[in-house]
Amino acid sequence: MAKIALITGATSGIGEACAKVFARERYDLILTGRRIERLEALAAHLKEEYNVAVIVLQFDVRDRDELVKQLEALPDDCKKVNVLVNNAGLSQGLDPIQDGSYDDWDRMIDTNVKGLLYVSKVVSNWMITNGFGHIINIGSIAGKEVYANGNVYCATKHAVDALNKAMRIDLLSHGIKVTAVHPGAVETEFSEVRFKGDKARAKKVYEGFEPLVADDVAETIWFAASRPAHVNINELIVMPTAQSGGSNIFRRS
Structure with a gap:
């Protein structure tokens, strides 16, 4: 039976x-x-390349009713989820707290914290029924440190860090694994989304050093997911070699 x-x-x-x-x-x-x-x-690409079954669901994790409706409408066989990767998340703006946007704050909190909770509640109950499962939460170095003007984004990722630890406790007796992967600087759409489509500003974030790419983080996630049944990776922090902390990056001149 496929996982x-x-x-x-x-x-x-x-x-x-x-x-x-x-x-x-x-x-x-x-x-x-x-x-x-x-x-x-x-x-379509994954089906052709790897001959696997793929179901796609269109919803925003902020929309609790739609999320629950679509997930619970899946056939019972599809609810036998082995691994949940709670990846949906974003940052909006890079402003000091006194200049922050209420809308930006709401979007980050609703996506990064509440959206993760909504998905986790549904799927963790499937896993309890099934008697197996592994939840992998994508955090950030921002969940371990706070950097200038990162205030609310850092707060949401600190919440992910706390929720990861709490899930591990709450689901322990059910044999469900829980892991957090906390990346440093990863060159994806992250900064472009943070700066609301300003590609030039987003590009400057990664100038002068070699950041992580999405594949680096995905392979780290796979490492955690592929450990034997008796092994749980509680958390991993993965950084570019050029980055030692949330705001400490060595850039070539």
Whole structure:
């Protein structure tokens, strides 16, 4: 029987890279995201390349009712999820607290914290019923440190770090693994989204050093997911060699 991985935010970046890695390892997939065209294109590629089954679900993790409706409407066989990758997340703006946007704050909190909770509640109950499962939460170095003007984004990723530890405690007696992967600087759409489409500003974030790419993080996630049944990786921090902390990056002049 094929294993199943459910990956949120699979339309780009780390989520898309995870979909490719798990398909390579012969997992059937449930991929969620907001951009249906990207999901469908990715699904078609993975089916052809790896001969795996792929279901795509279009929803925003902030929309609790739609999320629950679509997940619970899946056939029972599709609810036998082995691995949940809680990847959907974003940053908005880079402003000091006194200049922050209420809308930006709401979007980050609703996506990074509440969206993760909504998905986790549904899928963890499937896993309890099934008697197996592994939840992998994508955090950030911002969940371990705070950097200038990162205030609310850092707060949401600190929440992910706390929730990861709490899930590990709460699900321990059910034999469900829980892992957090906390990346440093990863060159994806992250900065472009943070700066609301300003590609020139986003590009400057990664100038002068070699950042991580999505594949680096996806392979780290696969390492955690592929450990034997008696081994749980509680958390991993993965950084570019040029980065030692949240705001400490060595850039070539």
